[in-house]
Amino acid sequence: MQLKQAKPWQVSHWLNTKNPITLENLLGKVVLLEVFQMLCPGCVSHALPQAMRVAQAFNAADIAVIGLHSVFEHHSAQGSKEALSAFLREYKIDFPVGIDAPATSGRLPQTMTSYGLQGTPTTILIDRRGNLRKQKFGFENDLVLGAEIMSLILESKESFNQTSPSGCDDIGCAIPTE
Structure with missing residues (x-):
């Protein structure tokens, strides 16, 4: 299977984190990116609660759960940072959430376009x-x-892992000699 690098996210603002998050910052962890809209029924009833369960069930050293609010409809109702912030508080979503950068051409936000997403919710690993x-x-x-x-x-x-036991390499681990 030919693997392809995940594309960088185009985020205009981050919530629930002090610093912007990049894929480079997350190397070494599995990433669950949940792409959603706060007015999407499937996002609210299934995808976001599932992302919250993943964040609770797995060790944070192994996985990063990230939300991406990618608005492609009803911009006036859900397009503001303040509305999203209130939504996250109301639903007790505490993992980092980025706001997908607005479209430069067309109507779809930038990350949604670069990933070729079909809509929301979309689960990305x-x-x-x-x-x-x-x-x-x-x-x-x-x-x-x-x-x-x-x-x-x-x-x-x-x-x-950068540090492996002495005597170990990609082929195997040799019994240490004394």
Whole structure:
């Protein structure tokens, strides 16, 4: 399977974090990016609660849960940073959420366009090395998503760690001689 690097996110503003977040900052962690709109029924009833469950169930050292508010309809009702901030407080969403940068041409926000998204909600998984591993429009079953996340956590955990036990390399671990 040919892996491709996840594209950078184009974010106009971040909420629930002091510093902007980039994919480069997240290398070494599996990333769950949940793309949503606050007026999207499937986002509110399924995708965002699922992202919150993922953030609670998995170790923060292994996975970063990030939201991306990507508005492509009803701009006047949900396009402001203040409205989104109130929404996040109301729904007790405390993971970082970026606001997708507005379209430069056309009507779709920049990250939505660069990823070729079909709509919201969209679940995106990125592995520890920054490769796009899943992009799914619509609802995903909790068990399926959990298994995929755990697979990505286990798949590259040992090989990504910069420090490995002495005597270990990509081929195996030799018994130390005394």
